[in-house]
Amino acid sequence: MSGHSSETGSPARRFDAERINTLVQTLAILGAGAWGVYTFIYEARIKPSLEPPAVSVTTTLVKAGERDDHVAIRSTVTRRNVGRTGVRVLGLVYNVIGVRAHFAARPDPGALGGDLDGASQVAAARAYTLAEPGTVILRQGVLFAGATEGPAEASDLNSGEAVSRDLIVYANRSEFDFVRFEVSLAYAREDDPPVKLRFEADRDGALSLKPRAECRADPAPCRPLRTTEFGTEFSLW
Template sequence: MTGPARRLDLDRVNTLVQTLALLGAGAWGVYTFVYEARIKPGLAPPAVSVTTALAKAGERDGHVAIRSTVTRRNVGEAGVRVLGLAYTVSGIRARFGPDAAAPERAGGTAFARGYDLDEPGTVILRQGKLFAGATDGAEPSDLNPGEAVSRDSIFYADAKAYDFVRFEVSLVYTKADDPPVRLRFETAASGRLALRPLGECRDEACARLRTTDFATEFSLW
């Protein structure tokens, strides 16, 4: 093979290699885009965080008005369908004295000298809401990744009867493309409002239910 012919063949091979490399890079870019935009979010589990901010809004006749701001935020990569939420507000009294001491309770390491708490307290408020998918005729409550929704409300506590209040939130949700699950409310022995599947729940949809629980406390002093 003569020199010019050989150089021509080498140029063709080099061009072919460069073309294949460009095609491969383009295909990888498309795959990466599709994976990040479609496949990866579809594989990610749903994740919702809950935060509660409590602030004194006023006081009259020994009763304290407390404004609560509950924010639910989608902190995952998949869309989320919120099925229901439940609030329980309890008033708790502290007992003080040299002989008062909070005992260590099963499943934890709680001890305080000089005072004890009347647990689980007295329920001041129970409030729940079901969204579309959990019951008929309800409004939807979906959250895209990074999206947040806040809800304000005011409740009242007797400062003469309680030393602080405990605000508990329970949130039940699934991925946006999972089958919805019908829910019901249930009141526990402690008085706390909870969300449970309606009827027997043994299928795969129920196994995909997720719950986020959060509690915060606010002093009435």
């Protein structure tokens, strides 16, 4: 009787299996690397480019001196790109408003009363009232490159970049009890088309920034525009 033996796998088959396994591992490594590169590019470049621009405005006020009833106030306005995409600043408006407080000889005990149900804002003082909207002491505005047809300096901010501007304001404390500093900033993404702007003054003389285009009739030219507003107050006492 002769015996018969069978092989579990030929060398050729074993070689093909090893080659396929190596190929699969190589493809997996290449795929993981490609995914890592894509993720890095998406997080570093693509995703930030899709985010809206974001600019913060802060104002620091310090008394710089006084003469008779006049107080000099140094204002430092800082605009900072707090987003992850480049920003083109288009316009800046600065209003300084003096406000007088009128004090009652006898505080009104009912000044803080009233029905608050459904109210969206509440403002009341027991012993005084404010002469609002106040008096414009100073107003300044500037249109940067892209917002006007005429020559203008550029004001671009990279992500995390900040620019500060100092200004001295003089206020008469015999006329006003405090001053209100209001800053308005208009900007767009650096790679968006700029929006043409103009200045507009209200009946009290305060400046604001407005698009030249009629946004309600055709909102497309105004769509890239963003605004940031900031206000703070400084007592003259």
